[in-house]
Amino acid sequence: LLDQTRLPAEEVVLACQTVDELIDAIQRLVVRGAPALGAAGALGVALALREAERKNWSASELADAVKRIREARPTAVNLAWGVDRVKPFIPAGFKAVLDEANALMEEDTKANRELSRHGADWLLAKVKKTRLCILTHCNTGALATTSWGTALGIIHELAERDAIEMVYADETRPLLQGSRLTAWELEQLQIPYKIQVDGAAASTIMRGLVDAAIIGADRIARNGDTANKIGSLGVALACQEAKIPFIVAAPASTVDLSTTSGEQINIELRKESEVLSFGQSNVAPSNARAFNPAFDVTPRRFISAIVTEFGVFEPNTEVDKDLSSVLKALQTV
């Protein structure tokens, strides 16, 4: 794993030899981003099989390890999805599991490329400009996926069409995925960008400095309600007020049809110290407490478009549909 906690200062690869190391890496956000977690979950099962062999685990020890990977973080559905996808191959052994994990990764890359084209087409048709200013939140690029990216994938696609004027990247406190990771990716892609504090998003949008906001998703409920990095909801509210598109981009693997609405999504509460300290130094009084939900839920009514590899769903215009029927319809096109 490219250790995302150490970017942009250092590019360090962490090799996980055990399930415990992988779970620790997932929980410390060495690897993060919903689609990347899907890949980590699938590869984690292969890793578990290797460790089981080496350590002569019983079947129940192996099953327990797989379960712990599956539950290492609660909000992104892709992690459990990746584990579940390869689990049927466990009886067939390590190679079969690894092959399936690799297939999953190839599909994710393909899905990202396709959703990026759909999103770029939709947005350019909607906003009648040749070059767009886009706001994004958190990191949704190659680092958050197997490659290419989702929301940042659409931005990348737009840039390849010479249709990006400026990207406003929210820094994304507390862990600064925006300033550390999105900026690092935009730098490498040579796409012009500015980092702003998360609190600036509403005024950047209301002042007319951007044409649209594009974010990723950690879990999309059946009705279209979307959980994403804390701060996404505020971006959506401002877009609604400014009447500009608010776009959610994710592979269909992020859609969780078993969750009927956002209220059922389990929001991960993370350590208070992520908010109270910065690097090595405390920024708050020593007794201070913090409230640190890692995600928020944006109701479908604020979402202009949900973009998957199967196409674009507009929750506002197709009010009687949920994602189950939409995905089915789109998949069969």
Add this chain to the structure above:
Amino acid sequence: LLDQTRLPAEEVVLACQTVDELIDAIQRLVVRGAPALGAAGALGVALALREAERKNWSASELADAVKRIREARPTAVNLAWGVDRVKPFIPAGFKAVLDEANALMEEDTKANRELSRHGADWLLAKVKKTRLCILTHCNTGALATTSWGTALGIIHELAERDAIEMVYADETRPLLQGSRLTAWELEQLQIPYKIQVDGAAASTIMRGLVDAAIIGADRIARNGDTANKIGSLGVALACQEAKIPFIVAAPASTVDLSTTSGEQINIELRKESEVLSFGQSNVAPSNARAFNPAFDVTPRRFISAIVTEFGVFEPNTEVDKDLSSVLKALQTV
């Protein structure tokens, strides 16, 4: 000046001996907060008179120094107001200026106490609960004023009436006035609080965790549009969506009747490094650029109440009024 850049880790008093030192302290936010800047401006003129004596400044050198204090920061109207308030006393000498500055400070304290009572009365009548959960943004306590505070003054008043259950304090990036200063004050006042990242504000509000949001102001235009710390607008949008009160608290000295609407307010753009680095360490790629507006403007339509020492103005219910007529009417009550 109690050096606010070093709180909460250290309580260090900075003694300014020259106008240049004071201007530097104002620009580095050693002293900040609209009412505190008013006091610093008034006392700064006294300081300038002392320095003029010591260094045999000409009248134009003195006038230039006073002008530079007045313009040290652009957005808070109180700084210029404080300077202008004592300027007529310059011909009468140092003591007269100092006396007027002290009078201004006493009035600010009195205004804060009164607006806090008005705000607490209004809110308790509006929200029919005995104990409230309040969200606040930036720092508006004793540190931001001469004493007591404005938005935090209302919270303090509510706490004295045993009517506070919990304060959610936005950390307020980039300079963390919330986690460093508001938390420090709440700690001293023994008011229960949690710090959250600014991006959490919208979901904390939409999830029903708070009954109201109360913020301060750096400049209130004649029509009620309000400039305040970046991030305030997002709080207002979420309150509107959640249908809970969004309250702006400030002494009448923050109302600038010569500014007809928010569009005319000059928003300070601060150094990019405030966003790109944290303490001594860079958090973004070395070539990264940032967009760092220090304030945003909340249009009056999102403001439930503007609370000054003269009483409460509800922009939504008194749509045909501006603050000029309101203040006049309230002042004569």
